[in-house]
Amino acid sequence: MAEPAHPADRALTRLRSGRRQGAAAPFTGNLSIDELVLVEAAGLDPVALVVGSCVVRVTPGSTALLPTGEIHELTAAMERARARALERMTRDAARASAHGVVAVRLHLDFERWGEGLCELTAVGTAVTARDQGLRVRGRPFTCGLSGQDVHALLRAGYRPLALVMGASVWRVAPMSPGRWLRVVGRNAELAGPTEALAAARHQAMSRMTRQAARVRAAGVVGVTVGQQSHAWGSTAMEFIATGTAVAGTDGRRRRLEPRLAVALDARESHPRSVSVSLRPHAR
Amino acid sequence: MPSSRRRPGPAATSFAPPELPAAAVRRVERQRESGTWSSDLTVCELAAIRSAGFSPAGQVIGSSVHHVAWRSTGVSLHGPTPVVELPDHSRALYSARRMALGRMREEARRLGADGVVAVRLVLRRFEQAPDALEITALGTAIRRWARPLASPFLSTVDGQGFAKLLRAGLVPRAVVLGLSTVHVHTDEPTELLMRGSSVEIPLFGAAVERARSLAMARLARDAENAHADGCVGSDVALDVWRTPCGLDRERDHLLQFTAVATAVARFAPPSRDVPDAVVILR
Numbered sequence: 341m342a343e344p345a346h347p348a349d350r351a352l353t354r355l356r357s358g359r360r361q362g363a364a365a366p367f368t369g370n371l372s373i374d375e376l377v378l379v380e381a382a383g384l385d386p387v388a389l390v391v392g393s394c395v396v397r398v399t400p401g402s403t404a405l406l407p408t409g410e411i412h413e414l415t416a417a418m419e420r421a422r423a424r425a426l427e428r429m430t431r432d433a434a435r436a437s438a439h440g441v442v443a444v445r446l447h448l449d450f451e452r453w454g455e456g457l458c459e460l461t462a463v464g465t466a467v468t469a470r471d472q473g474l475r476v477r478g479r480p481f482t483c484g485l486s487g488q489d490v491h492a493l494l495r496a497g498y499r500p501l502a503l504v505m506g507a508s509v510w511r512v513a514p515m516s517p518g519r520w521l522r523v524v525g526r527n528a529e530l531a532g533p534t535e536a537l538a539a540a541r542h543q544a545m546s547r548m549t550r551q552a553a554r555v556r557a558a559g560v561v562g563v564t565v566g567q568q569s570h571a572w573g574s575t576a577m578e579f580i581a582t583g584t585a586v587a588g589t590d591g592r593r594r595r596l597e598p599r600l601a602v603a604l605d606a607r608e609s610h611p612r613s614v615s616v617s618l619r620p621h622a623r
Numbered sequence: 624m625p626s627s628r629r630r631p632g633p634a635a636t637s638f639a640p641p642e643l644p645a646a647a648v649r650r651v652e653r654q655r656e657s658g659t660w661s662s663d664l665t666v667c668e669l670a671a672i673r674s675a676g677f678s679p680a681g682q683v684i685g686s687s688v689h690h691v692a693w694r695s696t697g698v699s700l701h702g703p704t705p706v707v708e709l710p711d712h713s714r715a716l717y718s719a720r721r722m723a724l725g726r727m728r729e730e731a732r733r734l735g736a737d738g739v740v741a742v743r744l745v746l747r748r749f750e751q752a753p754d755a756l757e758i759t760a761l762g763t764a765i766r767r768w769a770r771p772l773a774s775p776f777l778s779t780v781d782g783q784g785f786a787k788l789l790r791a792g793l794v795p796r797a798v799v800l801g802l803s804t805v806h807v808h809t810d811e812p813t814e815l816l817m818r819g820s821s822v823e824i825p826l827f828g829a830a831v832e833r834a835r836s837l838a839m840a841r842l843a844r845d846a847e848n849a850h851a852d853g854c855v856g857s858d859v860a861l862d863v864w865r866t867p868c869g870l871d872r873e874r875d876h877l878l879q880f881t882a883v884a885t886a887v888a889r890f891a892p893p894s895r896d897v898p899d900a901v902v903i904l905r
Contacts (some may be wrong), residue, residue, distance in 0.1 A: 347676070348676035352772060355892035366886065374786050396823045413820070453824075459831070
């Protein structure tokens with residue numbers, strides 16, 4: 341019998357016949373439909389949703405008397421917890437004989453377990469690669485990019501290596517009374533906090549870059565630099581830089597030919613404006 | 624308690640065509656005879672479904688009110704290990720959703736549809752009876768064949784997603800569920816750890832892992848039972864509540880892992896390239 345031509349008829353015929361052909365267990369994942377289609381087209385087949393989590397107790401303790409600077413113990417605790425969550429996720433993927441994990445998301449929850457407790461979760465979709473070049477030394481790659489970005493990345497001739505990150509937890513001490521007197525009633529740059537915030541951010545970014553160098557990356561894409569106080573209030577602030585380390589796929593670099601699109605919907609076509617909201621300072 | 628229903632017997636968990644309320648039967652009959660259809664599709668979804676070769680058959684709904692409760696039974700609950708599953712609770716959550724989905728599927732079947740798209744599960748609790756839970760499944764039935772499938776497919780993906788799946792050689796088969804409820808008792812070593820400053824709490828990590836692996840294994844089994852090749856659009860959530868331990872303060876935790884996904888079946892090999900995908904600079 342000839343196969344019905346229309347895909348809808350083939351689809352319904354498949355449903356009517358019931359049994360599936362492949363012996364492999366059904367795949368799962370955290371990819372959207374678009375991501376699934378694009379990731380498959382890029383030569384990666386989803387295998388399973390993989391998760392790694394780590395519940396840690398992280399409290400800044402008494403920092404009231406500390407000067408402005410890094411709280412090394414907290415930085416180490418946060419970095420260790422993230423690394424463990426990622427490590428467990430990767431182990432999950434290796435157990436599923438996957439070659440990599442895409443669309444990795446890191447979640448942080450400071451609320452549900454109770455005071456001072458933080459749950460770190462790494463979630464991603466483990467994939468197998470049809471392309472030999474993406475199967476690296478038995479250790480699955482990790483990639484924080486979306487399915488769309490993975491598709492574009494592979495087509496542009498790069499391959500993801502690892503999710504890299506750097507953290508730095510700082511305490512920014514309140515101004516001394518002498519300093520406060522010098523700026524009160526004037527609008528001036530606060531040299532101390534400016535320097536402290538910049539130093540903390542650079543520390544996080546350079547730690548991330550160091551991680552990328554360790555996996556011999558050509559570069560890091562999709563970097564986000566954020567800062568959060570979590571549940572620590574004003575006592576401590578974490579700066580975190582995350583990105584995906586990538587390397588070129590030798591000799592098989594394909595050129596992407598982007599098209600310039602003129603969008604007719606106003607929502608997206610405007611450049612993002614810089615907005616400054618002026619609110620009286622809390623203190 | 625006036626609104627608490629009796630626990631579902633074994634019949635509730637079997638998947639024979641479920642009984643529909645009389646009102647639902649009348650509504651479906653009327654809709655079928657009227658020759659028109661209703662839907663909660665957006666215009667884009669409608670266009671997408673048409674482009675995939677289907678047309679809407681009508682809006683379908685199924686619901687079920689369950690009594691789902693958990694009460695601390697104190698020390699006896701945690702036996703040799705501090706992490707235990709509460710299978711009754713997991714099963715109740717599962718069969719409540721299953722029954723709602725089953726009734727919705729039955730409505731679709733009576734409408735002569737091949738499947739249902741854009742299925743959503745809505746949970747409602749009642750103020751007067753906090754342990755009673757109403758689960759409603761809503762979706763739009765679609766059809767193509769004059770002699771429809773004996774068991775219409777269900778899918779949580781929207782109209783556009785459905786059209787994209789078909790192009791990629793995949794067709795939705797069923798809504799699959801993975802649910803688990805795990806109780807974790809904070810034992811003495813953990814209590815001690817929680818007095819330290821920056822340390823991992825291995826017990827809680829183990830509890831999350833247990834809840835997740837139970838739920839995901841059930842999701843996979845559900846998909847396998849549906850003869851599917853994979854699951855898409857997974858909606859995964861972990862809820863954690865602090866609960867009292869016996870008469871003690873709130874030191875225990877209750878974990879509920881919920882995974883809802885659409886099981887898909889492959890009818891054509893995945894394409895090596897997406898023909899109409901273009902890279903746009905914007």
